[in-house]
Amino acid sequence: MCDTLCALGATRTLFAKNSDRPPTEVQLVAPHARRGGGGTIRTQYLEIDDVGAYATLLARPSWLWGAEHGVNEYGVAIGNEKVYTTLDAQSAPAALIGMDLVRLGLERATNADEALEVITGLLARHGQGGVADTYGEAYFSSFLIADPTAAWVLETSGASWVARPVEGNAAISNRLAIRDDWTQSSPDVAPGADFDTWRDPAAPTGIADSRLQASCAVLGTSSAEELGARDLAAHLRDHGSGPWGAPGSGDAPVPPPTELLVDWTGMSVCMHLHDYMNTTSAMICELPQAGGGPLRTWVAPGNPCVSIFVPTFPRQRDGEAIPEVLADESVWGQVATLRQEVEKDPQRLGVVRAELDPLEAQLWSMADEAVGAPSSWPELAVEVDAAVRAVLGRLVP
Numbered sequence: 001m002c003d004t005l006c007a008l009g010a011t012r013t014l015f016a017k018n019s020d021r022p023p024t025e026v027q028l029v030a031p032h033a034r035r036g037g038g039g040t041i042r043t044q045y046l047e048i049d050d051v052g053a054y055a056t057l058l059a060r061p062s063w064l065w066g067a068e069h070g071v072n073e074y075g076v077a078i079g080n081e082k083v084y085t086t087l088d089a090q091s092a093p094a095a096l097i098g099m100d101l102v103r104l105g106l107e108r109a110t111n112a113d114e115a116l117e118v119i120t121g122l123l124a125r126h127g128q129g130g131v132a133d134t135y136g137e138a139y140f141s142s143f144l145i146a147d148p149t150a151a152w153v154l155e156t157s158g159a160s161w162v163a164r165p166v167e168g169n170a171a172i173s174n175r176l177a178i179r180d181d182w183t184q185s186s187p188d189v190a191p192g193a194d195f196d197t198w199r200d201p202a203a204p205t206g207i208a209d210s211r212l213q214a215s216c217a218v219l220g221t222s223s224a225e226e227l228g229a230r231d232l233a234a235h236l237r238d239h240g241s242g243p244w245g246a247p248g249s250g251d252a253p254v255p256p257p258t259e260l261l262v263d264w265t266g267m268s269v270c271m272h273l274h275d276y277m278n279t280t281s282a283m284i285c286e287l288p289q290a291g292g293g294p295l296r297t298w299v300a301p302g303n304p305c306v307s308i309f310v311p312t313f314p315r316q317r318d319g320e321a322i323p324e325v326l327a328d329e330s331v332w333g334q335v336a337t338l339r340q341e342v343e344k345d346p347q348r349l350g351v352v353r354a355e356l357d358p359l360e361a362q363l364w365s366m367a368d369e370a371v372g373a374p375s376s377w378p379e380l381a382v383e384v385d386a387a388v389r390a391v392l393g394r395l396v397p
Contacts, residue, residue, distance in 0.1 A: 001207070001277050003269050004069070004079035005171040005215045005232075006146040009224035011292045015146045015285040016232040017079035018304070019059060019068040020271040020278065022134050023336070026062040027281040029299050030327035031055065031315055034073075035107075043104070045094035045130045048122075053107035055315040057297060057322065059281045062329065063134070066099025068281065072106040073315050075148045075287040075295050076115050080141040082132075082174050084203030085157035089138040092129030092158060096122055098141025099132065105145065112147040116154060116163055116184070119143065123159045124186065144172050148287040153178065157198045161186045169224060171215035173208035175199065206264040214238055214269055229298055230364075232284045237304045238269040245353070247309060248361035253353040255346030256305060270305050274343055279303045280332075293371055294318060298364075299326050302335030306342055306352050308360045308388055311367035313377050321370075321377035323385035331389065334396040352395060359391050 001020035006013055021027060037052030044065045054074060058067035069079035080098040101119045109115035131138050143154040151166035155178050162182035176199040180192055189195070218235040219227070234243035234251070244251045257266035260273060271279045282300040295316050298309040313321040325331050342349045363384055370376045
């Protein structure tokens with residue numbers, strides 16, 4: 001379960017994703033340096049030719065080679081979603097999984113068009129299949145691929161795929177949504193075919209529809225230029241009644257849902273399916289056009305409602321600032337503990353946010369002030385790291 005969205009503006013693209021995984025599955029965020037090509041590289045299940053890699057910032061479940069989402073030095077961002085199709089993913093031979101394709105797309109592309117070509121070329125050559133979570137489930141993926149000026153939605157079923165360009169904005173979740181409005185496809189998809197016929201009719205679309213509606217509502221509330229990273233942070237904290245908790249807003253916290261009802265109420269953007277599925281990492285990216293400022297991201301370990309969107313400056317020409325706290329499993333565990341406490345006692349959320357909100361607002365302001373001063377980024381990363389560790393240490397001694 002996941003939710004991914006993007007908005008294309010006149011000067012930059014905004015991209016965001018909540019990654020929903022099994023609640024005990026640790027997901028860490030760390031930079032990966034450029035890599036020269038040559039020889040082979042081991043993905044989750046396959047060894048493939050290594051053509052090298054651009055620098056990336058990846059959100060990666062600790063047991064997987066691939067990534068749930070991430071961004072590279074050229075401002076390409078990709079996120080994937082589990083989708084249910086008529087092809088049985090469980091019986092497909094081990095090949096590339098969706099998270100492999102996210103990472104490889106980011107490692108090998110300088111724009112969204114190239115990333116689409118990379119991913120679909122890998123599908124044609126190697127196929128798609130293999131267990132993709134700690135429950136032993138195999139599944140296929142859809143993808144949202146964005147850069148500073150363009151974006152694509154890509155949907156797959158095994159090695160079959162269709163893609164359509166994004167006009168203005170887009171959101172994807174855990175269902176196929178492209179019909180016959182695709183502009184590119186694998187050779188086996190006939191011209192004019194409705195890709196909805198690849199959707200598994202036995203899989204309920206309600207698991208995704210309400211969250212898709214929430215994402216589209218946020219994207220439709222203002223123009224892409226008016227929409228900001230704070231708006232997306234509030235959306236990624238949505239517990240089913242709308243956005244809340246934009247950094248610096250002073251919003252009253254909204255407790256998470258306590259149960260899942262037959263109409264899918266309780267399956268929210270900030271996921272709390274108790275003991276089954278939770279948001280384990282969230283990322284917001286601002287992808288600027290040339291001359292529009294630095295590439296920026298904000299990363300929340302675990303559920304955004306009990307976490308801080310930590311500001312970062314991923315690797316780019318002027319440098320980087322990525323607090324080490326994001327790649328620390330013990331810190332991820334502290335946020336998971338807070339999530340468990342809030343799920344047992346929803347009133348606990350008020351206490352948690354009273355500690356986290358002032359610091360989050362302060363860190364965002366500090367990062368805003370550092371935008372034009374790359375020489376200050378290393379010091380910023382150290383200061384942010386220490387502050388996040390301190391506040392979590394007070395909440396989870």
